[in-house]
Amino acid sequence: MLKIKDLKVSVEGKLILKGINLEINPGEVHAIMGPNGSGKSTLASLLAGRDEYEIESGEVIYNGKNLLDMKPEDRAREGVFLAFQYPVEIPGVTTANFLKTALNEIRKYNGLAALDAKEFLIFMREKMAYVELDKSLTSRAVNEGFSGGEKKRNEIFQMAMLQPKLAILDETDSGLDIDALRIVANGVNKLKSPENAFIVITHYQRLLDYIVPDFVHVLFDGRLVKSGNKELALELEEKGYDWIRTEQNELK
Amino acid sequence: MPNETELIETVTKSEYRWGFISDLDADEAPKGLSEEIVRFISAKKGEPEWLTEWRLKAYRHWLTLKDEPTWANLHHPVIDFQEIIYYSAPKSKKKLDSMDDVDPELRATFDKLGISLIEQMRLSGVAVDAVMDSVSVKTTFKEKLLELGIIFSSFSDAVKEHPELVKKYLGSVVPYTDNYYACLNSAVFSDGSFCYIPKGIRCPMELSTYFRINAANTGQFERTLIIADEGAYVSYLEGCTAPMRDENQLHAAVVELVAHENGQIKYSTVQNWYPGDKEGKGGIYNFVTKRGICAGSHAKISWTQVETGSAITWKYPSVILKGDYSIGEFYSVAVTNNYQQADTGTKMIHLGKNTKSTIVSKGISGGHSNNSYRGLVRVSKKAQNARNFSQCDSLLLGDKCGAHTFPYLEISNSSAIVEHEATTSKVGEDQIFYCNQRGISNEDAIGLIVNGYCKEVFNQLPMEFAVEAQKLLAISLEGSVG
Numbered sequence: 001m002l003k004i005k006d007l008k009v010s011v012e013g014k015l016i017l018k019g020i021n022l023e024i025n026p027g028e029v030h031a032i033m034g035p036n037g038s039g040k041s042t043l044a045s046l047l048a049g050r051d052e053y054e055i056e057s058g059e060v061i062y063n064g065k066n067l068l069d070m071k072p073e074d075r076a077r078e079g080v081f082l083a084f085q086y087p088v089e090i091p092g093v094t095t096a097n098f099l100k101t102a103l104n105e106i107r108k109y110n111g112l113a114a115l116d117a118k119e120f121l122i123f124m125r126e127k128m129a130y131v132e133l134d135k136s137l138t139s140r141a142v143n144e145g146f147s148g149g150e151k152k153r154n155e156i157f158q159m160a161m162l163q164p165k166l167a168i169l170d171e172t173d174s175g176l177d178i179d180a181l182r183i184v185a186n187g188v189n190k191l192k193s194p195e196n197a198f199i200v201i202t203h204y205q206r207l208l209d210y211i212v213p214d215f216v217h218v219l220f221d222g223r224l225v226k227s228g229n230k231e232l233a234l235e236l237e238e239k240g241y242d243w244i245r246t247e248q249n250e251l252k
Numbered sequence: 253m254p255n256e257t258e259l260i261e262t263v264t265k266s267e268y269r270w271g272f273i274s275d276l277d278a279d280e281a282p283k284g285l286s287e288e289i290v291r292f293i294s295a296k297k298g299e300p301e302w303l304t305e306w307r308l309k310a311y312r313h314w315l316t317l318k319d320e321p322t323w324a325n326l327h328h329p330v331i332d333f334q335e336i337i338y339y340s341a342p343k344s345k346k347k348l349d350s351m352d353d354v355d356p357e358l359r360a361t362f363d364k365l366g367i368s369l370i371e372q373m374r375l376s377g378v379a380v381d382a383v384m385d386s387v388s389v390k391t392t393f394k395e396k397l398l399e400l401g402i403i404f405s406s407f408s409d410a411v412k413e414h415p416e417l418v419k420k421y422l423g424s425v426v427p428y429t430d431n432y433y434a435c436l437n438s439a440v441f442s443d444g445s446f447c448y449i450p451k452g453i454r455c456p457m458e459l460s461t462y463f464r465i466n467a468a469n470t471g472q473f474e475r476t477l478i479i480a481d482e483g484a485y486v487s488y489l490e491g492c493t494a495p496m497r498d499e500n501q502l503h504a505a506v507v508e509l510v511a512h513e514n515g516q517i518k519y520s521t522v523q524n525w526y527p528g529d530k531e532g533k534g535g536i537y538n539f540v541t542k543r544g545i546c547a548g549s550h551a552k553i554s555w556t557q558v559e560t561g562s563a564i565t566w567k568y569p570s571v572i573l574k575g576d577y578s579i580g581e582f583y584s585v586a587v588t589n590n591y592q593q594a595d596t597g598t599k600m601i602h603l604g605k606n607t608k609s610t611i612v613s614k615g616i617s618g619g620h621s622n623n624s625y626r627g628l629v630r631v632s633k634k635a636q637n638a639r640n641f642s643q644c645d646s647l648l649l650g651d652k653c654g655a656h657t658f659p660y661l662e663i664s665n666s667s668a669i670v671e672h673e674a675t676t677s678k679v680g681e682d683q684i685f686y687c688n689q690r691g692i693s694n695e696d697a698i699g700l701i702v703n704g705y706c707k708e709v710f711n712q713l714p715m716e717f718a719v720e721a722q723k724l725l726a727i728s729l730e731g732s733v734g
Contacts, residue, residue, distance in 0.1 A: 072688035073691050073692060075689075088680070090683055091705065092708070098690070098700070101696065101700060102692055105693070158690065
């Protein structure tokens with residue numbers, strides 16, 4: 001589904017990603033962990049199509065297409081979804097209206113008829129249950145005045161609505177209390193299928209208690225320096241990132 | 253409500269859709285302005301002598317006014333008032349008695365504008381007065397309204413049929429000495445709408461006027477007068493379009509509203525005069541004086557405007573709060589793109605006790621345009637417990653446009669509570685990227701964000717107008733962000 005080959009990316013002349021190689025197949029959940037400043041969010045935003053990055057080398061192939069050549073809205077229409085670390089507020093635009101616009105754009109791109117108001121409402125109610133979303137939230141403006149937890153839940157709700165093939169969760173667990181964490185994780189687990197894949201970016205192991213990854217990768221200083229199964233996450237939790245740092249220094 | 257995306261899609265392909273020119277035989281006055289022309293207009297309309305005299309007084313006063321006002325944040329070449337045709341009427345062979353008598357070409361024009369009069373009559377329940385160039389073409393629903401004692405007619409008909417009302421109220425809110433353009437209008441106004449709602453009557457339908465400038469080199473000087481007697485209520489809509497022409501055309505209207513005790517007038521405008529092309533060539537100069545007076549206690553006047561058109565807009569719909577406990581409201585969305593200029597706002601003049609006013613202004617500028625809010629809140633000595641809340645927001649699209657705010661507060665009574673909030677923001681790249689990431693294109697994202705930004709004002713508009721306003725917004729903002 002996704003193949004990242006030797007990807008080097010810089011921002012304002014500074015090399016952030018220094019050669020990433022990663023392959024993701026349908027049905028897989030990949031966790032990417034790493035200390036602050038290791039390039040996790042850069043990778044997530046880059047895949048979603050933010051244009052403030054300079055591609056130095058490498059390529060990203062998504063379902064046979066060159067992802068880096070696609071406009072961000074086309075990536076979304078092709079099934080790439082980013083749950084933002086800091087969801088943006090759009091005053092005056094209700095979440096329902098926003099999602100109806102988004103969903104119908106995606107459907108149109110994929111040759112499907114637009115949902116009318118009634119069909120949309122029925123579909124929306126069904127998906128709201130996934131993240132135990134309060135009814136009033138969808139009639140409020142997108143993320144405006146939402147608490148941190150509500151914003152994150154709203155991201156997962158949007159993911160449920162748009163049914164992406166590849167979902168990237170950028171530190172969705174940060175700022176969540178344990179109950180919200182469980183709700184978010186449950187939402188993700190319900191959406192998991194053999195056809196879609198997840199990239200879960202996180203600092204902490206605790207999210208991975210709920211969303212069990214097939215692979216765990218450690219991103220350190222712009223490189224994926226270690227990969228393993230979920231045991232790696234536990235090891236990291238125990239030893240901390242200094243362990244990686246020491247290992248890396250020894251290699252040098 | 254259709255969703256924004258659909259709206260934008262249907263409209264973004266076109267430029268100014270109303271820019272066609274109708275091939276109508278016109279009855280025109282010669283170019284230029286003189287006492288003779290004023291008399292010519294008055295005679296054409298078969299006016300009584302008192303009105304001819306009133307016009308002449310206005311004209312003579314206008315001659316004493318040296319120059320056009322220059323205090324606004326607007327720039328345009330000096331207008332040659334002798335190059336303008338002050339009267340142009342579609343020629344009709346006989347008096348219009350029924351819809352069937354309306355010139356087919358003219359009817360086709362209104363059909364194109366989406367206001368088929370017949371359809372309007374049959375389906376929408378909106379009473380329409382359509383003004384083409386200088387003459388009111390047809391007032392629908394007139395008879396039905398008359399049963400309730402409501403008078404809704406062209407201004408000229410009102411002069412003939414209800415001279416006592418016209419005489420009593422004409423110039424009572426905007427005297428001809430008020431300002432340069434109002435004075436000019438008083439001398440040469442051609443037609444417009446007149447509306448009187450008698451005591452205790454709630455007008456059962458939205459009343460609507462559609463203005464259209466068609467002929468070249470013509471000015472449009474309409475005059476609207478609306479009176480809500482004690483306890484009466486009316487909601488009034490005004491729309492306007494003009495053909496695309498290379499030269500600038502002048503539109504100098506006067507609107508006067510009078511609300512008596514417990515009377516209420518809601519006046520909504522969707523202004524879509526031709527804004528000129530992308531290089532700023534052509535377009536309407538929209539220099540309009542609109543003012544209402546809450547003459548009695550508990551009266552209420554509410555202005556809602558969506559200004560997307562015109563090369564230049566100079567307009568300050570105002571309320572004089574004379575009656576105790578009276579209420580004035582002003583809700584405005586003003587959009588400028590390309591080289592458009594707008595200097596618009598309101599005046600809330602608090603004279604009575606316990607009077608209240610609300611101002612919500614949303615300015616949106618794109619391209620190389622300049623958008624200014626100019627507003628005055630005046631609380632006089634005797635206006636005990638006056639209350640005002642003002643909110644002026646500016647939204648910038650791109651980095652070559654300007655947003656300016658000129659609030660004036662003149663408070664002479666210490667019991668007043670006056671609040672002013674102002675914000676300036678840009679459509680954020682983060683917001684656009686967030687929409688992109690959900691599958692929404694740049695253009696649709698901007699439409700969505702801007703419509704959200706204006707929601708507070710759109711909510712004040714009647715339903716059909718709100719939809720129209722959203723469409724217009726999308727068109728006006730086309731290409732505003734690089």
